[in-house]
Amino acid sequence: MNQRITIDPITRLEGHGKIEIFLNEDGDVANTYFQIPELRGFERFCVGRPVEEMPLLTNRICGVCPEAHHMAAAKAADAVYHVDPPRTAKLLRELLYSAFYVTDHTTHFYALGGPDFIMGPDAPVAERNILGVIHKVGLEIGGKVIQARKYGHTVVEIIGGRKVHPCTSIPGGLTKGITEEQRKEIEEMGKWAIDFAQFSLKIFNDIVLGNQQYVDLILGDIYNHQTYYMGMVDENNKINFYDGKVRVVDPDGKEFVKYEPKDYAEHIAEHVEPWTYLKFPYLKKVGWKGFVDGKDSGVYMATPLSRLNACDGMATPLAQEEYERFFSTLGGRPVHQRLAIHWARLVELLYAAERWVELATDPEITSPNFHTVPTETPTEGVGIVEAPRGTLTHHYTTDERGLLTKVNLIVGTTNNYAPISMSINKAANSLIKHGEVVTEGMLNMVEMAFRAYDPCFGCATHSLPGQMPLEVTIRDAKGEPVKVLRQYC
Amino acid sequence: MTAKPKFAMYWAASCGGCEIAVLNTHEKILDVDANFDVVFWPVAMDAKYKDVEAMEDGSILLTLFNGGIRNDENEHIAKLLRKKSKILVAFGSCANEGCIPGLANLSAAGEIVHTAFNTISTDNPTEIYPRTSVDVPEGEIHIPKILPVLKTLDQVVDVDYYMPGCPPESHQIAAVIDLVIQVLQGKAELPPKGSVIGAGNSTVCDECTRTRNIKSIKAFKRIFGQPLDASLCLLEQGIPCNGPATRSGCNARCPSAGAQCIGCYGPAEGVMDYGARLITSFASVIDSNDPKQIESIIDGIPDPAGQFYRFNLAGSLLKAAVPAWKKEKA
Numbered sequence: 001m002n003q004r005i006t007i008d009p010i011t012r013l014e015g016h017g018k019i020e021i022f023l024n025e026d027g028d029v030a031n032t033y034f035q036i037p038e039l040r041g042f043e044r045f046c047v048g049r050p051v052e053e054m055p056l057l058t059n060r061i062c063g064v065c066p067e068a069h070h071m072a073a074a075k076a077a078d079a080v081y082h083v084d085p086p087r088t089a090k091l092l093r094e095l096l097y098s099a100f101y102v103t104d105h106t107t108h109f110y111a112l113g114g115p116d117f118i119m120g121p122d123a124p125v126a127e128r129n130i131l132g133v134i135h136k137v138g139l140e141i142g143g144k145v146i147q148a149r150k151y152g153h154t155v156v157e158i159i160g161g162r163k164v165h166p167c168t169s170i171p172g173g174l175t176k177g178i179t180e181e182q183r184k185e186i187e188e189m190g191k192w193a194i195d196f197a198q199f200s201l202k203i204f205n206d207i208v209l210g211n212q213q214y215v216d217l218i219l220g221d222i223y224n225h226q227t228y229y230m231g232m233v234d235e236n237n238k239i240n241f242y243d244g245k246v247r248v249v250d251p252d253g254k255e256f257v258k259y260e261p262k263d264y265a266e267h268i269a270e271h272v273e274p275w276t277y278l279k280f281p282y283l284k285k286v287g288w289k290g291f292v293d294g295k296d297s298g299v300y301m302a303t304p305l306s307r308l309n310a311c312d313g314m315a316t317p318l319a320q321e322e323y324e325r326f327f328s329t330l331g332g333r334p335v336h337q338r339l340a341i342h343w344a345r346l347v348e349l350l351y352a353a354e355r356w357v358e359l360a361t362d363p364e365i366t367s368p369n370f371h372t373v374p375t376e377t378p379t380e381g382v383g384i385v386e387a388p389r390g391t392l393t394h395h396y397t398t399d400e401r402g403l404l405t406k407v408n409l410i411v412g413t414t415n416n417y418a419p420i421s422m423s424i425n426k427a428a429n430s431l432i433k434h435g436e437v438v439t440e441g442m443l444n445m446v447e448m449a450f451r452a453y454d455p456c457f458g459c460a461t462h463s464l465p466g467q468m469p470l471e472v473t474i475r476d477a478k479g480e481p482v483k484v485l486r487q488y489c
Numbered sequence: 490m491t492a493k494p495k496f497a498m499y500w501a502a503s504c505g506g507c508e509i510a511v512l513n514t515h516e517k518i519l520d521v522d523a524n525f526d527v528v529f530w531p532v533a534m535d536a537k538y539k540d541v542e543a544m545e546d547g548s549i550l551l552t553l554f555n556g557g558i559r560n561d562e563n564e565h566i567a568k569l570l571r572k573k574s575k576i577l578v579a580f581g582s583c584a585n586e587g588c589i590p591g592l593a594n595l596s597a598a599g600e601i602v603h604t605a606f607n608t609i610s611t612d613n614p615t616e617i618y619p620r621t622s623v624d625v626p627e628g629e630i631h632i633p634k635i636l637p638v639l640k641t642l643d644q645v646v647d648v649d650y651y652m653p654g655c656p657p658e659s660h661q662i663a664a665v666i667d668l669v670i671q672v673l674q675g676k677a678e679l680p681p682k683g684s685v686i687g688a689g690n691s692t693v694c695d696e697c698t699r700t701r702n703i704k705s706i707k708a709f710k711r712i713f714g715q716p717l718d719a720s721l722c723l724l725e726q727g728i729p730c731n732g733p734a735t736r737s738g739c740n741a742r743c744p745s746a747g748a749q750c751i752g753c754y755g756p757a758e759g760v761m762d763y764g765a766r767l768i769t770s771f772a773s774v775i776d777s778n779d780p781k782q783i784e785s786i787i788d789g790i791p792d793p794a795g796q797f798y799r800f801n802l803a804g805s806l807l808k809a810a811v812p813a814w815k816k817e818k819a
Binding site: 018022030031033036037038039041043044045046048049050053056057059061062063064066081149150153160161162163164165167168170171172174175176264265268269270271272273274275276277279284288371373374401402406407410 | 503504589601613623626635656
């Protein structure tokens with residue numbers, strides 16, 4: 001008797017993600033499908049628009065990380081106009097972006113990813129959320145998380161003009177600079193953010209790394225995949241979120257390629273399946289071999305963990321120490337265990353906070369020289385930044401007036417579509433055997449497989465209780481439900 | 490303990506920015522929690538359609554609905570929530586007027602899919618496109634159907650109130666939450682059905698702190714093409730700023746940051762068609778009587794469809810360009 005398990009709605013990329021788990025006659029997992037049911041069509045309807053509007057239009061792809069689209073679009077528009085913004089403009093954009101990273105990574109860790117560890121994957125559902133975290137770690141943590149969100153959004157508003165959907169990046173730089181008074185405010189908030197990031201790492205250290213059971217879970221095979229890893233690096237091969245070259249390392253951690261943004265299409269291609277509206281990016285020179293691990297499969301990952309795997313270190317001192325501790329604890333670079341993404345995210349949180357202060361104390365940050373007027377004829381350009389959820393690529397072609405004729409977008413989470421699908425499949429295979437009844441704890445273990453990637457969705461990133469709703473229906477061959485299991489009902 | 494009134498918030502085809510704007514009200518969220526029983530809010534809690542289907546009709550007091558109606562699933566949920574809700578609010582630009590995703594109505598739905606699955610990086614030699622129903626070896630699986638045009642919420646169901654903005658400003662959301670709580674406590678009354686809430690009733694220009702003189706324009710300019718005066722009206726400097734046609738409520742946030750208003754708060758009070766009003770506003774400041782010169786000044790607006798209907802196309806009198814519209818009729 002064939003059985004079918006449907007998890008719907010699970011999460012949202014552009015729409016409400018859906019997981020179908022098919023069991024075979026023995027009750028083992030036959031296959032899993034992770035479907036994305038929505039397409040809004042930005043690549044089509046941005047054609048005809050002036051390229052300088054792309055930082056505003058593509059904000060609306062994602063209200064959770066509009067800053068990432070704003071920056072990738074601004075950099076692509078710079079490239080289209082062959083203009084190099086003044087140093088101050090680049091510093092300000094990166095400063096906005098660093099503060100945004102602090103907010104985003106904080107929310108994910110405390111509201112979503114963290115509860116699985118701080119409370120434990122088997123903790124009662126009602127406790128496995130931010131409120132549970134507050135009870136366990138202490139009341140002041142709630143206030144700190146709110147403060148981190150507030151500070152990050154304040155910096156976004158000061159530099160970007162708005163808290164959500166910033167509006168100040170234009171080809172050649174920015175529409176405005178900052179005053180000394182604003183700089184001081186930003187610096188003070190940044191210093192607080194460094195303390196907060198260290199505090200967060202200490203929590204992870206004490207509660208997660210101090211518990212052998214959790215360490216075993218992280219290092220176990222359920223969440224292990226050997227794939228390629230992608231991340232943006234500076235000229236010293238250190239992580240950079242705003243600018244640099246994209247570096248890919250193979251499953252052994254050796255550099256496979258390091259490419260300029262403009263050359264992305266030589267290295268990345270997207271596979272199509274008819275059962276989903278989202279495409280599956282892969283490494284073109286390795287090729288699409290299906291949803292499989294290994295050096296011969298073009299599947300790559302682009303997450304905080306992959307960025308740590310793909311770089312040679314962090315550009316700031318405190319984050320560098322944590323980077324070294326990360327790899328020495330987990331057995332060296334690269335780390336394949338997907339649950340380590342949570343720890344990697346905190347290492348990045350510390351880097352973002354340190355970078356925030358570094359940029360805020362740069363003598364040129366308050367310079368009025370925040371824009372260079374483009375003078376060249378617009379043609380074609382690519383802009384890449386590291387979005388929190390993966391490398392984000394915007395590629396535009398325009399006519400001589402700067403009106404778009406072609407748009408191609410490879411969005412952060414999209415990079416991870418194949419690896420997320422594989423992780424779900426592996427977790428389901430490991431946890432559902434011989435028709436064994438699916439328990440709630442088991443569901444959470446499947447859920448943890450994709451939650452580590454922080455798929456781009458308010459639910460996965462900015463959820464208040466931090467609880468991913470799941471409903472699993474097991475159906476017999478006639479489609480009749482045999483059993484319905486719910487989590488968080 | 491008497492049962493608290495039920496609250497729901499839903500996103501259809503949207504970006505999640507409306508949810509972030511609600512979360513950015515910080516402590517007001519606690520007021521919502523204290524005064525309402527939050528029964529359905531995918532961003533914050535459990536999100537099962539079946540639970541909503543099981544509720545009595547009209548049992549949810551207040552539903553904030555954001556996102557446009559892009560596929561048949563969005564439409565289904567819109568109808569379901571209308572049935573279950575006493576008060577349905579079109580929340581944010583997408584639900585009000587289509588927002589940026591409404592620009593998709595310049596193309597037929599098939600073109601959207603075709604473009605997305607034939608980009609430079611897409612490996613699709615055999616022209617595979619997503620299908621609503623696919624037979625995989627283990628069985629049949631489904632995804633929703635994309636509708637011919639993106640619709641606003643009130644093109645699908647009856648809407649009680651309209652709250653504009655992309656996203657609505659957090660201070661406006663907080664004010665609306667306060668009002669609703671006062672209504673619950675019998676201290677205030679609801680505005681008439683069909684009202685715009687959480688916004689002003691004049692234009693962005695009226696909130697803008699830039700200096701305004703008599704406007705006379707010899708050329709429209711691109712925002713990045715020259716240094717600009719930081720305190721003078723952008724339209725006076727030739728920047729096609731949408732302030733004159735756009736509803737107030739945001740404190741003129743973008744012009745304050747040196748960027749032009751792009752119109753995210755939708756049509757100002759009493760404006761029937763946003764684009765028509767903006768065209769009139771721009772036409773009235775062109776300083777020429779020579780038809781040829783006027784034509785060349787107008788050419789300074791490189792993308793009229795986007796300029797005049799950037800957020801408002803789906804909700805405008807036009808609704809869609811001919812190809813999309815024809816397809817829907819067919």
